[in-house]
Amino acid sequence: MKDSEPITRLITPAGDPAWLVTGYEEVKQLFSDPRLGRSHPVPERAAQLVRSPVLTQSLVTGDTEQADHQRMRRLLSKAFSARRMAALQPRVATLVEQAVEELLERTPPVDFHDAFSFPLPAMVICQLLGVPEDDRDDFRAWCEDMAQVNDRVRAESGSAKLRDYLIELVRHKRSRPGSDVISDLAAAEARAELTRHEVIKYSTMLLFAGHVTTATAIDKGIVLLHENPHQWEALRRDPSLVPPAVEEILRSSLPAGDQAARPEYGPLRYANADFDLAGVTIKAGDLVVLSGPLANLDERVFPDPHRFDIGREDNQHLAFGRGTYFCLGAPLARIELRAVFTTLPRHLPRLRVAIPVERLRRHTGLIHTALTELPVTW
Secondary structure (H helix, E strand, O other): OOOOOOEEEEEOOOOOEEEEEOOHHHHHHHHOOOOEEOEOOOHHHOOOOOOOHHHHHOOEOHHHHHHHHHHHHHHHHOOOOHHHHHHHHHHHHHHHHHHHHHHHOOOOOEEHHHHHHOHHHHHHHHHHHOOOHHHHHHHHHHHHHHOEOOOHHHHHHHHHHHHHHHHHHHHHHHHOOOOOHHHHHHHHHHOOOOOHHHHHHHHHHHHHHHHHHHHHHHHHHHHHHHHOHHHHHHHHHOHHHHHHHHHHHHHOOOOOOOHHHOOOOOOEEEEOOOEEEOOEEEOOOOEEEEOHHHHOOOOOOOOOOOOOOOOOOOOOOOOOOOHHHOOOOHHHHHHHHHHHHHHHHHHOOOOEEOOOHHHOOEOOOEOOOOEOOOEEEO
C-alpha cells in the first residue's frame, strides 16, 4: 500500500469508515497539516477506531482546538523541560536497578511484561505527576479497565474511578503543592488558566498514555534483541550504542506471531476541510488514521526496513509524531528506554524470550497492542 496506495480506505474495528495513511512522506506531511485536527464538528457522530470511552472523551471542540492545544503544551512544557528531565534521570536509573533486582529474585521463566516492562513506566509517570506510591496499584488497575474496548461497563467504571481519584488528588495538591505535574496543573487552575475539567482531562491523558506506550516499547526491544543476540551482546560491551539502539527499537515493529492480524494504527485525526492528497479526496469530518508504525517501514526512507539494526544512521522515525502534535513525553520515554537497555544487558547478559517468538500474542480487546505476556528466562 505504501507504494501504490499510501492513503487507502478501510473499515475500522469499530465498524466506521476511515482513511489509513501508510506512506512515510504522507504521514509526515499530515502530522503538521492544519486541515487535520483532533476535533469533529459533531463529536457524538465522529467515526472511531474502537469503541472506547477514553478515546471518545478525548474529542475536543473544533472552534478552540488550536488555541486549547497551544495552551495545554505551554502549561505542560514545564513538566517535560530539560531541567526537570535531568533531575528525574537519576531517579529513573534507580527505579530500573530496583526493578532488575526484583526480577532476579524470581525463578524463571517469568512474565517480563507483568514483572518489569509494565510496572516500571507506571512508577516513573506516577512520580512525575505526583501520584502517591501507595495509590499506584489502584491506578494501574483503573488504567487496565479503561483500556477495554469490548467491555464498555468495565472501561467506564475504570474511567470514573480514576476521575474521582484525580479530583481528590488535585484538591489535595491545591492546598499542599509539590514539585510535580499535577501540582503545576492545580496551580494553573487556581490562576484561572485551566478549568477543573481540563486539569482532570490532562492528568488522565498523561497518566494513561505515559506508561502504556513505553511498556510496549520495552517489550518490543526485548523481543527484537532476542532475535538479534549479537546486537544484545554489542550493547552489553558498549553502552554508547544504547541511544541509537533505542531509536531503532522505536522505529521497528514488534515481530509477534499475530502481527498481520492486528495492524498497528497510530494517531487519529479528523479533516476540517476537503482536500486532495496522493490521488484521493478527503472530505471534512472524515477520520484519518496516521500509521507511524507502518510509515516507519517505508523502504524509500529506511533501507531494508524490516532489518533490525542498532547502527542505523539518520533514523528519522515517526514514533513520536511530528510538528504541532510531537509527543511531549518523548524526552521521558527516551530516558526510560536508555536506562532499561543500558542496565538489562549488564545485569542479565543471558536474558532471552522463553517461548518461540511466533507464539507471542498481543491484546485484541484493548486500546493498545501490548503483548498479553512475555515469558523470559536467563
